[in-house]
Amino acid sequence: MSGLLRLVGVGLALLLAQALVHLMLPVAVQPDLVLVYALAMGLRGGGLQGLLLAFGAGFIEDVLSGSPPGLFALLCGTACAATRLLDRALYLRAAAPWATYVGVYALANFALCGLALKSFAPAAALPWELLVVRAPGSAVLTALCAAPLLGLFRRLLVEADRDGSWPVLATQSSRGRP
């Protein structure tokens, strides 16, 4: 149980850090720390608990921002599921491939955000030129922030997996992986 609680605690800490970042950095270079958390929840074969934590983090971001309800939950859940699919193929166990993956996914996330808004909430749709202008700086900063966090996330995921924090929901596929 403690492993899962630690994961939740890290998620809350990243949410608070996101609030600080929003106060201190200009919009064009703000890293998306909640996205990093969501992506990390898909590592090591990503259990169902990881998916729920990712959706939960997105939901909290939805509540604390003026976004259409469900937008960030959808984006975070999708990020988690994508990492689960690509984890082994991209060898996301070292800082460099992990940071590259996060940077590229952050760029893709801007496109997904634009698409989701255009499709489900056209009244709140963001202009593409705005997304294009802000995406690169934000993606680079997100990748730089993600790199040092990989070790922490992997350790916490291993602990959560070992102590069977959420045994009912844990997937078998994640066990025994490095």
Added chain:
Amino acid sequence: MSELLRRFRYGLSYFALASLCALAMASQHAPRELGFAPRLVLNLTLPLERMVTVPVSELRGVWGDYVALVGVREENERLRGSLARAEEENHQYREAILSSERFQKLSGFRAQREIPMVPANVIHQDLSAWFQSLIIDQGAAAGIRPGMPVITDSGVVGLVSGTTPGASKVLLIVDPQSRVDAYVERTRARGTVRGNSGHEADFEYVLRQENIEEGDLLLTSGLGTVYPKGLVVGRVASVDRKTSGLFLSARIAPAVDFTRLEEVFVILEQRQIPDEEAFSAADEGLWPSAPKKPSEATASAAPPKPAPAAKPKPKTVPAPAAAPPAPTPPEALPEVIPGAPQPAAPAPEEPQE
């Protein structure tokens, strides 16, 4: 079957949750009371976040007030010049106000209006870089309802998009979901102020031949369903006159500095969105000979809806940032409450003063 479900439960869970999110986004309606889960999240996370963000905001204030004072001398000189000009203008305005008061007394028109307002403190700023909202420490318990306008002494802040008993979420006018019907004070040119997710907003649907210049003051037209007339929205920062097309585009610098916003006022007067019956009645007035379907006749003959229940009487504060009364510009483009169904016909004109 159960084996199949177990095997694909990750994918099924993802699609179920993603569908819920998509449904929530697609079914976003007009501003409303927040549900149980968002309330719970707000109540749990806001105190934590305040513990972290308040010291940082204080530090920023110290930096801004004592350290980053480079160029203050030049600015002081410039401001002295501006003050002298403003004093001269102020004198002229005072004269105009006196004339206006005499006029009002003579014509027996309404006395100066006082608007019921609730003061509130800003306790949270938007977490995402894409949307512009904030949370204030007054909610439904103070009589605040979704859709009410929020202002400061500098100008318009936005509208209440959701409430809990002790807090409210405010959608800023610079949010991409926000629309404010406004006009230029100097030339009465009308348009719609639309947020662009940055610190500025766009002034759209202004005819290309209209006379707009940098520095022009923008006021709310009062023709929508949210904001009263004459509140300061901002100033024109730049104008782009395109070589083709019907409209020009202008960039607006809002009158309110949203990054340093600490206290706001919520106007407790909620303007009603005219319902279909009102529009059909207006149509009948315009086209008396138009044939009516039996169902329409029944609908229009229905008794009017009862007025909403009276709200607790708050203290009244004179409206800040209100410009002198101005003639109503022609034709209305109603303001947009995000997600709200928009009426098909133009809004009825306000009575002329």
